[in-house]
Amino acid sequence: MASGTMTSKKRLSSDERRALILTAAIAVFGAKGYVGTTTDDIARAADVSQPYVVRLFGTKEQLFLAALDETLRLLFEAFERAAGPGLDDEIEARMGHEYIGLLSVRGLHQTLSHAFLLGSHPVIGPRARDGFARVWAYLRDLGFPAERAQAFLAQGMMLNTMIGLRLADAAEVDPRIADLFGACFPTEKATVLALAPRVDEPW
Amino acid sequence: MASGTMTSKKRLSSDERRALILTAAIAVFGAKGYVGTTTDDIARAADVSQPYVVRLFGTKEQLFLAALDETLRLLFEAFERAAGPGLDDEIEARMGHEYIGLLSVRGLHQTLSHAFLLGSHPVIGPRARDGFARVWAYLRDLGFPAERAQAFLAQGMMLNTMIGLRLADAAEVDPRIADLFGACFPTEKATVLALAPRVDEPW
DNA sequence: TCGTGTTGTAATCGAATGATTACCAAGCTG
DNA sequence: CAGCTTGGTAATCATTCGATTACAACACGA
Numbered sequence: 226m227a228s229g230t231m232t233s234k235k236r237l238s239s240d241e242r243r244a245l246i247l248t249a250a251i252a253v254f255g256a257k258g259y260v261g262t263t264t265d266d267i268a269r270a271a272d273v274s275q276p277y278v279v280r281l282f283g284t285k286e287q288l289f290l291a292a293l294d295e296t297l298r299l300l301f302e303a304f305e306r307a308a309g310p311g312l313d314d315e316i317e318a319r320m321g322h323e324y325i326g327l328l329s330v331r332g333l334h335q336t337l338s339h340a341f342l343l344g345s346h347p348v349i350g351p352r353a354r355d356g357f358a359r360v361w362a363y364l365r366d367l368g369f370p371a372e373r374a375q376a377f378l379a380q381g382m383m384l385n386t387m388i389g390l391r392l393a394d395a396a397e398v399d400p401r402i403a404d405l406f407g408a409c410f411p412t413e414k415a416t417v418l419a420l421a422p423r424v425d426e427p428w
Numbered sequence: 429m430a431s432g433t434m435t436s437k438k439r440l441s442s443d444e445r446r447a448l449i450l451t452a453a454i455a456v457f458g459a460k461g462y463v464g465t466t467t468d469d470i471a472r473a474a475d476v477s478q479p480y481v482v483r484l485f486g487t488k489e490q491l492f493l494a495a496l497d498e499t500l501r502l503l504f505e506a507f508e509r510a511a512g513p514g515l516d517d518e519i520e521a522r523m524g525h526e527y528i529g530l531l532s533v534r535g536l537h538q539t540l541s542h543a544f545l546l547g548s549h550p551v552i553g554p555r556a557r558d559g560f561a562r563v564w565a566y567l568r569d570l571g572f573p574a575e576r577a578q579a580f581l582a583q584g585m586m587l588n589t590m591i592g593l594r595l596a597d598a599a600e601v602d603p604r605i606a607d608l609f610g611a612c613f614p615t616e617k618a619t620v621l622a623l624a625p626r627v628d629e630p631w
Numbered sequence: 632t633c634g635t636g637t638t639g640t641a642a643t644c645g646a647a648t649g650a651t652t653a654c655c656a657a658g659c660t661g
Numbered sequence: 662c663a664g665c666t667t668g669g670t671a672a673t674c675a676t677t678c679g680a681t682t683a684c685a686a687c688a689c690g691a
Contacts, residue, residue, distance in 0.1 A: 234639095236637090236638060236639080236687065236688085237638080238637090239637080239638070242638080242639090256548050257463075257548070258463060258464075258545065259464075260460075260461060260463040260464035261461075261462075261464075263677085263678060264678080264679060264680090265678075265679090273639075273640090274639065274641080275640095275678090275679085275680095276639085276640070276641085276642095276679095276680080276681080276682090277638085277639055277640075279679070279680060279681090280639090280680095284679080284680080285679065335545065338545055338589075341592055342538065342542060342545070342592040342593075343592075344592050344593040344595070345459050345460070345627065345629075345630070345631075350593075350594060350627065354593050354594070357593055357595070358602065361604060361605075361608050362604055365604065371608075371610065371611035372611055374611065375586070375611040375612050376579070376582075378586060379582040379585065379612075380582050382582065382585040382586050382589045383578070383581060383582040383585050385585070386541075386544050386560075386585045388547075389544055389545040389546075389547050390545075390547040390556055390557050390560055391547030391548060391553060391557070392547070392557060392560070395557060399561065401561065401565055402561060402564070404568070404574055405564050405574075405578070407574065408574035408575055408577065408578040409578050409582075424547065424548065424553065426548075427548070428548075437669095439656095439657060439658080439667090439668060439669080440668080441667090441668085445668080445669090467648080467649060467650085468647095468648075476669075476670090477670050477671080478648090478649085478650095478670095479649095479651080479652090479669085479670070479671085479672095480668080480669055480670075482649070482651085487649080487650080488648095488649065488650095632691100633691090634689105634690095635688100635689090635690090635691105636687105636688090636689090636690105637686105637687085637688085637689100638685105638687075638688095639684105639687095640683100640684085640685075640686095641682105641683090641684080641685095642681105642684100643680100643681085643682080643683100644679105644680085644681080644682095645678100645679100645680095645681105646677105646678090646679095646680105647677085647678085647679105648675100648676085648677080648678105649674105649675095649677105650673100650674085650675090650676105651672105651674075651675105652672085652673080653670105653671090653672085653673100654669105654671080654672100655668105655669080655670075655671095656667100656668085656669080656670100657666105657667085657668075657669095658665105658666090658668095659664105659665090659666080659667095660663100660664090660665090660666100661663090661664090
């Protein structure tokens, strides 16, 4: 019965499936936050059933922790790519570029932002603080002076905010917002606008 | 029966009660986010019943919008206090000082942060974008060059993040985090640490 | 081919939550 | 004090959600 049009889903190893669910989780958690996301949202985004998501990750809390770990892993991986030889200015520019490139990982920046707002959470809070502290330590260990590391991080938080606000659409309509994007990303404005999630996207 | 120790609650005008609930709402929404906060949480924080909160504000969504409006009102009020005469540097310093002083309004910075992460929300998203755009426009209209306004805003997002993470406790234990606070608030580190909410506080 | 471990789902359950309803009581006004 | 407006609550309802259970289908080795 209509089996001709059925694209029968392939069976995957649990590790492969876990990876797919994790990608979906970063996207959905980023768009709707930890509390605002249901395990069923993620299940649908990953095209599996809700109980299977729970079974593979234990609880929603553990799933969020896994998504946060993966997010930080991708972040440091990007930083590693940028941290080669060169002057301080060059390294910083490459790191900013890599951070913007991470916009192609849907929900990454917003998942970070959400985690950073969960400081009061007994389990997630400590992990989020640890992640943030590791980012700070990474910059300092690279040789960034405190002042410079601080400004770099602040720019990152600013990007996160503009992404979370879904400001990219407004930039093409409101000249003041375009002005803002220009000030924030003098050399990469086009890239940011091209990669930024839009209002109409569910994530 | 034990009425001697009962502090019988006073009857207030609905406007007075609304104001109290709004203050509680900013604190609780800031600590737990829009979705993570229940109307009953706010009711308890304001020492009224849950149905009364709903009756005075209509829906939880409208209550959050009211809290966001109040937050922005307090923010611009603070900016107005700082925007007097003086050199650019002086004005910027006063505005930073006022923004830090707003830490005494429990939950204000985090309510802003949460709103700024709700860009995908059909009702809250537009209001949050509008609020952010108004802040940007305010700075530019004051005469801040784009570059300077951008850096100032980024510092603000950084403060919001550190508050949301509840990093203040860690600053007194981990020297690297203390280093971070020093870099972010060279002249006001003590004030920030004194006013910042702590991990053990419910809000 | 038989069985056994693994991938995956349907059905369901209990707790939590936003909202509604019905009701009560305080205080003002004539 | 009668009556009525306003402030406020208890009880309850429908929905949603994370989690559990029981079961089905596929694959692979003996």
